[in-house]
Amino acid sequence: MQYEEILHRCFRCGYCKLPGNYIDFNCPAYLAFCFETYSPGGRMWLLRAWLDKKIETTDRFQEILFSCVNCGNCVEQCTFPKFKDQLLLAFMAGKEELVNAGKVPPAVRDCLTNYQHHGNPYGFARKKRHGWAEDLEVDRFSEHEYLFFPGDVGSYDSRGQEICRSVARLLKANGISFGIFGADEVSDGNEVNAMGETELFRYLAEENIKTFNASQVKKIITLSPHAYNAIKNDYLQFGGQYQVFHYAQILAPIIKQQTYKSDVPPMRVTYHDSCYLGRHNGEYWSARTILSSLPGIQFVEMDRNMQNALCCGGGGGNFFTDILGRGANNPARARIREAAETAAEVLAVACPLCAVVLEDAVKAERLDERIEVKEISEIANEILDKAN
Amino acid sequence: MSGVSLMKEIVEKLVKIVGAEFVSDQPEERYIYSMDPGTMPPREPDIVVIPGTSEEVRQIMILANRDEIPVVPLGAGLVLSGLSRALKGGIILDMKRMNRILEVNETSRYAVVEAGTSQGMLQAYLKKHHPNLKHSAPDAPPVATIAGNVSIHGSGHLSHAAGFHSDMLNGLEVVLPTGEVARIGSCATSPYWFSRAPLPDLAGLFLGWAGTTGVITKLAIKLYPNYKYNDVGIFVTEEAQLIPDILHRMTGTQVAEDMTTWMTPKPDWARGFLHCDINFGANTKDELIWKRNLIRASVQEYIDQKVAGFMPLPPAMKQPFLEVPARTLSRFADVRRGGGFEYVGAIMPVDLFPEAYKVGLEIADSLNVNYSLGSRIIGVNHCMMFFYAYAFNRADPADVERAQKALEETNRIVVDMGGIPWKAEAPAQKEIIRKMDPNMFDLMNRIRAVLDPKGIMNPGNWEED
Ligand SMILES: Cc1cc2nc3c(=O)[nH]c(=O)nc-3n(C[C@H](O)[C@H](O)[C@H](O)COP(=O)(O)OP(=O)(O)OC[C@H]3O[C@@H](n4cnc5c(N)ncnc54)[C@H](O)[C@@H]3O)c2cc1C
Ligand code: SF4
Ligand code: SF4
Numbered sequence: 093m094q095y096e097e098i099l100h101r102c103f104r105c106g107y108c109k110l111p112g113n114y115i116d117f118n119c120p121a122y123l124a125f126c127f128e129t130y131s132p133g134g135r136m137w138l139l140r141a142w143l144d145k146k147i148e149t150t151d152r153f154q155e156i157l158f159s160c161v162n163c164g165n166c167v168e169q170c171t172f173p174k175f176k177d178q179l180l181l182a183f184m185a186g187k188e189e190l191v192n193a194g195k196v197p198p199a200v201r202d203c204l205t206n207y208q209h210h211g212n213p214y215g216f217a218r219k220k221r222h223g224w225a226e227d228l229e230v231d232r233f234s235e236h237e238y239l240f241f242p243g244d245v246g247s248y249d250s251r252g253q254e255i256c257r258s259v260a261r262l263l264k265a266n267g268i269s270f271g272i273f274g275a276d277e278v279s280d281g282n283e284v285n286a287m288g289e290t291e292l293f294r295y296l297a298e299e300n301i302k303t304f305n306a307s308q309v310k311k312i313i314t315l316s317p318h319a320y321n322a323i324k325n326d327y328l329q330f331g332g333q334y335q336v337f338h339y340a341q342i343l344a345p346i347i348k349q350q351t352y353k354s355d356v357p358p359m360r361v362t363y364h365d366s367c368y369l370g371r372h373n374g375e376y377w378s379a380r381t382i383l384s385s386l387p388g389i390q391f392v393e394m395d396r397n398m399q400n401a402l403c404c405g406g407g408g409g410n411f412f413t414d415i416l417g418r419g420a421n422n423p424a425r426a427r428i429r430e431a432a433e434t435a436a437e438v439l440a441v442a443c444p445l446c447a448v449v450l451e452d453a454v455k456a457e458r459l460d461e462r463i464e465v466k467e468i469s470e471i472a473n474e475i476l477d478k479a480n
Numbered sequence: 481m482s483g484v485s486l487m488k489e490i491v492e493k494l495v496k497i498v499g500a501e502f503v504s505d506q507p508e509e510r511y512i513y514s515m516d517p518g519t520m521p522p523r524e525p526d527i528v529v530i531p532g533t534s535e536e537v538r539q540i541m542i543l544a545n546r547d548e549i550p551v552v553p554l555g556a557g558l559v560l561s562g563l564s565r566a567l568k569g570g571i572i573l574d575m576k577r578m579n580r581i582l583e584v585n586e587t588s589r590y591a592v593v594e595a596g597t598s599q600g601m602l603q604a605y606l607k608k609h610h611p612n613l614k615h616s617a618p619d620a621p622p623v624a625t626i627a628g629n630v631s632i633h634g635s636g637h638l639s640h641a642a643g644f645h646s647d648m649l650n651g652l653e654v655v656l657p658t659g660e661v662a663r664i665g666s667c668a669t670s671p672y673w674f675s676r677a678p679l680p681d682l683a684g685l686f687l688g689w690a691g692t693t694g695v696i697t698k699l700a701i702k703l704y705p706n707y708k709y710n711d712v713g714i715f716v717t718e719e720a721q722l723i724p725d726i727l728h729r730m731t732g733t734q735v736a737e738d739m740t741t742w743m744t745p746k747p748d749w750a751r752g753f754l755h756c757d758i759n760f761g762a763n764t765k766d767e768l769i770w771k772r773n774l775i776r777a778s779v780q781e782y783i784d785q786k787v788a789g790f791m792p793l794p795p796a797m798k799q800p801f802l803e804v805p806a807r808t809l810s811r812f813a814d815v816r817r818g819g820g821f822e823y824v825g826a827i828m829p830v831d832l833f834p835e836a837y838k839v840g841l842e843i844a845d846s847l848n849v850n851y852s853l854g855s856r857i858i859g860v861n862h863c864m865m866f867f868y869a870y871a872f873n874r875a876d877p878a879d880v881e882r883a884q885k886a887l888e889e890t891n892r893i894v895v896d897m898g899g900i901p902w903k904a905e906a907p908a909q910k911e912i913i914r915k916m917d918p919n920m921f922d923l924m925n926r927i928r929a930v931l932d933p934k935g936i937m938n939p940g941n942w943e944e945d
Contacts (some may be wrong), residue, residue: 100875103820104517105815106556106623113607114600114622125501126530126577128557129508140509152506171621171807172814395608419501 093189095182099140101175103131108166108179111400118396118406119166120423121159124416127222129156132166132179138184149195157186158200161410161423163403164288164371187288195286199413204289211278211296212244222274224253228260233271238337239309240270241317241323244279245411245444251451252444256315259339259469263313266346270313276303280314282322282368287409294330297322301332311335313342317368317443318407324373338369340378340442340468347472348385352479356388361471362436363391364427364450365401366443379442379468386475392434402427404453406445424453432463439465487526490549494529494571497539502530502577513554513572517813518822519872519884520562520905525552525572532577534653534661534697541695542659544571544936551657552938555628555692556598558620560822561905563632563690567940573695575625582698585672588649589613589703590650592673595696596626599805602626606703610732614638615707618646627696632842632903633688633827635856635865636702637759637804638737640731643859645701646687650675653698654686657932665700673700685927690903691938693931704737707761709768711807712801713775715756717788720834723754726788727830729778731861742854743837746815754837755791757801815850816872823852824890824908826866828899830857838865839893843868847886865902866894904934909942 109131111118122131129138135156141147170176190196191204206215224247227324233239240260242380245252263270281296300323303313312334314320324336343376361383369375376398383389396402405416405423416422428450450465466474487505491699494503500514504510505527514522526549531537544551550570557564566572582607583592593602599615600622606613620627629636634645642648651665662668665676676683686693715726723741731739738759745751752804758775762768782788793801800808813821816865828836836855844851850871855864868890872883891901891908895915901908913921924942928935 098914099818100873101814101817103810105558105810105813106622107621107807107810110600111621114598115604115606115608116601122805126511126574127504127528128574129512134512137512138508147507147511150507152508172811175811395604 093139093143094185095178096143098137098175098178099143101172101182102136103172104137104298105171106133107171108129108132108169110169110315111165111396111402112169113395113400118169118400118402120161120163120403120416123423123426124405124419124421125159126421132170135160135183135186139182144189148191149193151197153191154195154197155415157183157190158197158410158413159415160286161403161405161408161416163407165403165405168371168399177232184288185442188290189288191288197413197415199415200287200409203409203412204287204292207279207281207284207289207296208292208410210247211285211299213279214244214248215454216248218278219275221247221277222272223247224256225260225272228257229358230260230426231271233247233273233307233309236269237311238268238270238466239312240272240303241277241280241312241314241319242272243319244443245313246315249444249448251448255444255467255470257449258467258473259315262343262469263339266343268342270312273303280316280319280322282318283412285322285326286407293326297330297332301327301330304332304334309334311337312378313337313339315339315444317366318445321368321372337373338378338442340382341375343472344378344381347382349430350385352387353480356475356478358388358390359438360374360392360436361438361440362392362394362434363397363440364394364404364446365398365461366441366446367401367403367407369442370398370401379440382468382472385442387479388475392436394430394434396430402430404446404449407448411445411449418425418452418456422453424449425457428453428457428459428463432459432461437463438471439463440471441465442468486547489549490543493543494527494540495717497543498529498531498536502532504528513566513574515565516557516560516562517820518560518562519820519887520565523567525566526569528572528574530577531572534655535755537573537697538659538661540571540573541655541657545658545934548934548936550936550939551695552694555596555625556621556623558624559628559632559903561903561908563903563938563941567906570936575627578697583673584610584613584703585674586613587609588674590673590700590702591615592698592700593626594698595625597626598623599626599629603804612706613703613878614646615703616642617804618645618772619809621810622805626701627699630699630701631687631689631691631696635858637738640857640859641737642702642704643862648702649683649687650700650702652683652686652696654694654696656694657934657937661697667700685931690941692928692941693937703727708763709765709770710759710761710802710887711768712793712798713758713772714791714793715758715779715788716753716791717782718753719787720754720837722782722788723756723833724778724830726782727857728861730756730758730775732850733774733778734860735774739857740854742852744852751862755923759802762777778818812852812869815871816873816879818871818875818879820874820880820883821869821871822887823867823869824887824894825902826868826894826899827863827902828866828894828897830861830864832897833864833866833897835897836899838883839890839897840868843886843889843893844870844932847882847889849882849886866899906941910945913942913944
């Protein structure tokens, strides 16, 4: 297994279980399951024991490995410099071993099969990929400045589609030149990579790269931070080199400069950092810039923010496989409780996966009366409509 | 009933008490909970349970007592000396879900917490809700629990000012091995958890016993002023025999919160020097300067003689020395790129410092182990916790054995010197028992027999061969 030489170096000190301010557990898998086996240190030692044949490839072992949602909190907080950079890579390598051995939880198997057969995790037809754009005037990419890449959730999930349309509307309203590929693109593959199916990831990435290069794509705006991460960081190894932006990075400087005609009612807002913008790519400020530039917004931070944000649990394929379950210790539910504690009426997100997961959590926590999840372009559109 | 079917029945009953998601008899949990990060060999539990309330703990104890199943309370498992391994199998009671902070009394400066509350959680909670208060945190990683630490007589960042963490305990709620729930301290008769006095002090029945007398489910600890301005000074000498007097003089000023010493061969500039860190705080800058001057004046004679002096420390370099807990301590586990260290923490009089230091160097030299030595002053020089930390590579059994040998040797010498290994490994407990007044050990056994007639609490600890 790749990175097996680092497994024994974990001290099991547990810094990785917490955010930097120590306020509560911050590893989503550990939070959801509570047993030490699900903590970053526990999985390091378990992997070592498994390689040493002290532990067999049981269903539970598979569940433990695939409960890691690749949030990167452990990488951020681990107390050993350098070693920590390889933590998540070791967990992904462990998943890869299981994938190669064909021993993965059924939900992971089904999800990967869908990616393989249909180029998306839902098993929907590829031709329906541009369904979100049917009632919008969005061009096919040709000589536009940017390719707009909606990703799987933006393309197929009904809530994701709403967000996708809202972002596209705002980009258009601000004169951004972009086009899409619709049915010609496949999944960005970020979750496939996170689930350790590296060959399938390579295939998906190469498919997209072929399409992008054939149309001489240079700049890409992604809807999803997950796609942003894959295309920006991982496509390079397959020869895909582009200037990649998350839509918040494009919109932030534009919205910052806007002026508004009339006042809008105040709105108390807090913001949930997506792991693939924040910890994985160091992008903490674009969404905050948008929110703080909009009139009427009273911005308030949660206790766990930026590098210390609690993941919603939607990464690592868990959005589709639901390994973490929906119990009270589910990280999205914990996150919603934390957001509600700030007395914010809106929890802003910049990721369609976070939006869907956190909206479910609002219902599960019965907090609908107190807090609503909104994506930042939706907030911007709503306020701009009122203010102009 | 066979052992296997009894355990199956116990699992079913535990599931009824805490819910299926918080009980495991799976090989993965049994493996991970069989050891801690130290050198003690693994011992597998049969079952791991994560209770959520005192009532659940009570029901678990009644069940375990009825069927004579061993129960081992577990905080964060960071004691390093293997005290929360299931030496005789049975149930590990992982307390982490019981982590509610129940009350903070700002005026009387105490906090009531559930036993699984971690040091880090309380620290963060106070910072947010009661910024003028703090508790004495150990340098253990922040997931370490308040109860685990108090119950082993831990020490930390206010130990010079206020003693062992067990001295800062105001009261307990415990579930006895037979299932009764008892309150100890003022909370036994009052809604307030303000002190253990003036009642007979039964808290001692649960302090220093390595979880062999009951399960702590709630506790109250004292809080202290959190100063606005904080500073650290590092006093350095090459002469170990001066240290007891240096500490005596500096602690005599009673203005610091924490005093620790450290002696390490790495980094190179530190080799051969004995460093004494003095942490102190104040409400105003003037007060801080006044305290700094008092400490300096107490050791001016040594500075004038040029046998010791304060290390110049630019403000940026002070940060790691002001960090609570100090992350650098955990990093010692990576010196051999092997994820392990364990230490003997010897409680002893400060007079023994030079000898303790000499012994540490000799052991490290003779066994060729990576070492780090140091101490924390408890009270106004009333005693110290002298630590001998040895790093090891857990992937190399010979290296683990070398560290184990160094720890054993250190424990033995410490006892002979007149010190007492703290949170001692089960073999070191036997060393202590050999030296102990037999009537004290007899009394310990009689107390245990009353509290735990079936011997189910963390068996294998505080026992003779
Ligand atoms: C890097 C490092 C630095 C450290 N620095 C310090 C320091 O500065 N000061 C210090 O005091 N310690 C220090 N320690 C030692 C140790 O980690 C701490 O004392 C820690 O607080 C122990 O708490 P725990 O929750 O990990 O206890 P555990 O290891 O889980 O348990 C300790 C003992 O208490 C018992 N126990 C736990 N919970 C209960 C309960 N609810 N009821 C009854 N019994 C219980 C267990 O059975 C066991 O016998 C350090 C350790 C490390 C690794
Ligand atoms: S912080 Fe790093 S060394 Fe410590 S338990 Fe976590 S992964 Fe292991
Ligand atoms: S990446 Fe996140 S979920 Fe995975 S082990 Fe690290 S902290 Fe836990």
